[in-house]
Amino acid sequence: MDQMNAGDYERLLKLINMLGSDSDGEVLNATTAINRLLNAHGLAWSDILLPRKLLPVRANAPEEADAAAPVDPETVGPPPLGQATPQQMYDLLLASGNVSVDAKRDIRRLADAIKGGRLTPSARGELQTMYNYAILRRTRI
Template sequence: MADKFDRDRLVKLLGMLGSAHDGEVLNAARRIDAMVRAGGRGWNELLGPAETMPGPKRVPDRADLRKLDELLAASRVSDILKLRLAAMREALKAGRLTDQDRHLLRMLHRKAVIEGAVVTT
């Protein structure tokens, strides 16, 4: 029975969970639960293990890499900050630098340029 699981129907019902009508949302949730139980599956089987779903990877941005290198080479940047910047550099090269870290990097670099701690190339 688990082989006859209707994925398309599940996707349609999941879409109904965003309805503005509470009755539709509740009905969709109950139907989804019934489908999962009738199929002899649990949510873990449907979703799969978390480690098999890699997050999106980004291509390293050369401008951000240059900014990191300039900050790391600057003598007026503290050693503590350089440790954080080095970790950010590794994350950038691996395609895992978050948008928040990118924003932080750009702010730090801009501040360092304004203060004369970094000479841009």
């Protein structure tokens, strides 16, 4: 996860303002662009929607650099669903014994989208669902 620079932050603000547009196409385009921008920085919508007093701002929190590193679920436990980055979910799912070979194949197809910051909302939802069941609930998928 790279740190969001001032230009990206300004772009994010502009895109968020576009969500109030009367044009459905403009709102959809803004939503897609926001998803790409957030994914590129390892962020989720909840990271920008929660008040600062409930969630530290990632760009200013020095401990956040460690949070994006791969997590060993045996020693520290997996991050909660709202805090796990797509890359962390991907890594933990592929390392899990709770994930079938077929499901791992489906997960691997998301690799380029995760690395390129192009994870669609539906793909993110699919990844979060698998992570929730296989990693957090320890259910075989």
